[in-house]
Amino acid sequence: xxxxxxxxxxxxxxxxxxxxxxxxxxxxxxxxxxxxxxxxxxxxxxxxxxxxxxxxxxxxxxxxxxxxxxxxxxxxxxxxxxxxxxxxxxxxxxxxxxxxxxxxxxxxxxxxx
Numbered sequence: 001x002x003x004x005x006x007x008x009x010x011x012x013x014x015x016x017x018x019x020x021x022x023x024x025x026x027x028x029x030x031x032x033x034x035x036x037x038x039x040x041x042x043x044x045x046x047x048x049x050x051x052x053x054x055x056x057x058x059x060x061x062x063x064x065x066x067x068x069x070x071x072x073x074x075x076x077x078x079x080x081x082x083x084x085x086x087x088x089x090x091x092x093x094x095x096x097x098x099x100x101x102x103x104x105x106x107x108x109x110x111x112x113x
Contacts, residue, residue: 048075051091065091 023035046053050062051070067075070089080086 067091 023037025033025035027033044053045056047055047057047060047062048067049057049060049064051065051067052062063072064074065071066073066078068078068080068086068088070091071078075081
C-alpha cells in the first residue's frame, strides 16, 4: 500500500511509516516496551571449523582447520593439544602467527574504539 504525499514529495510506503513510529511505541498489548536501535557488533565472528572470519561454525561448509597446527582436523583432535610452548599457525598461510589474518586485528581494533 502506498500513501501519496503532498506536493513534490515521493510516495511513502506504509512499512517505512511503521519503522518511523516503531521507536515511539511505549506499550504493546498491555505490555510496556522500549524499541532500541541496532547496536554495532563489538567483534567480528570467527569460525571454529575453518578458522576464517565473517561467519560461524554452524553455517560453515569448509573443511576443518586446526587452530594450533593449521592441519585438516578439528582442534579438539590435534596431536599438539596440551603441549606447552607451541606457536599457533595461521590457518590461511600455515606460518607461525598469532592471528589468522593480520587485517582482522586492525578491524578488531577499530571496533573496540
